[in-house]
Amino acid sequence: MTRKVKGILLRMGQTVHDEKVLTVLTEQMGCISVFAKVSRKKMQYDQFYYGEWVLYETASGNYLLNSFSLEEPFHALKEQMENTFLASYFAQLVLHFCKGEPRDTGVLLSLLLNGLYLLGKGRAPLLIKSVFELKTMQLMGYCPALAPCEHGGAHFALEDGSILCNTCAMPHKTVPATNTTVAAVAHILNQPASKAYSFNIPEGELVLLSKLTEAFLFYHLGLRSSALEMWKEMK
Numbered sequence: 001m002t003r004k005v006k007g008i009l010l011r012m013g014q015t016v017h018d019e020k021v022l023t024v025l026t027e028q029m030g031c032i033s034v035f036a037k038v039s040r041k042k043m044q045y046d047q048f049y050y051g052e053w054v055l056y057e058t059a060s061g062n063y064l065l066n067s068f069s070l071e072e073p074f075h076a077l078k079e080q081m082e083n084t085f086l087a088s089y090f091a092q093l094v095l096h097f098c099k100g101e102p103r104d105t106g107v108l109l110s111l112l113l114n115g116l117y118l119l120g121k122g123r124a125p126l127l128i129k130s131v132f133e134l135k136t137m138q139l140m141g142y143c144p145a146l147a148p149c150e151h152g153g154a155h156f157a158l159e160d161g162s163i164l165c166n167t168c169a170m171p172h173k174t175v176p177a178t179n180t181t182v183a184a185v186a187h188i189l190n191q192p193a194s195k196a197y198s199f200n201i202p203e204g205e206l207v208l209l210s211k212l213t214e215a216f217l218f219y220h221l222g223l224r225s226s227a228l229e230m231w232k233e234m235k
């Protein structure tokens with residue numbers, strides 16, 4: 001059976017015999033593995049290429065690549081090395097949710113496409129990173145509560161995302177939060193993926209926001225990202 005899906009190539013795995021394993025994020029099917037014959041011709045696809053994948057589904061449920069029509073190569077993004085590292089970090093996050101318990105990772109596609117497009121357009125990388133981290137966490141089931149303690153505070157609790165005063169924050173692991181960063185977090189949580197990136201925030205607050213979203217993510221996921229470390233070194 002042949003089927004067509006729109007998707008973005010996140011990873012090209014090792015070649016086994018004369019086949020490569022591609023990991024493609026699609027909206028309808030989430031992350032899928034696609035087996036592609038390695039030919040001597042120049043490859044038609046590369047990491048972060050988005051387009052239509054024509055797949056042949058075998059009787060055992062594997063997908064073999066029939067053809068690929070490119071719609072968006074994200075060339076503008078790849079002109080800057082540091083953007084490529086940030087995009088690789090995003091891919092690692094998506095791939096993290098593609099393993100283990102089944103999740104609807106297809107919902108991450110539009111968030112990723114919008115983020116990569118805006119990065120290529122020159123939008124502030126820290127803003128794109130903050131939105132991608134937090135919205136991915138929310139869509140995958142980790143949503144900060146933003147519930148304030150009764151005293152009003154400036155600490156964001158990493159466990160549940162409540163906003164705590166000095167005293168209430170004491171037993172918890174927290175990062176600093178201001179009214180502006182909390183408002184930005186609320187915007188990202190309340191808007192759909194297509195609109196989550198549209199807001200402005202002063203530079204200093206953006207640095208705080210990025211620290212907050214990153215700390216929240218790493219607190220819950222317990223992963224390491226070499227791509228994120230490389231991006232920080234280059235920045």
Ligand SMILES: [Zn+2]
Pocket residue numbers: 149150151152153164165166167168169
């Ligand atoms: Zn309190």
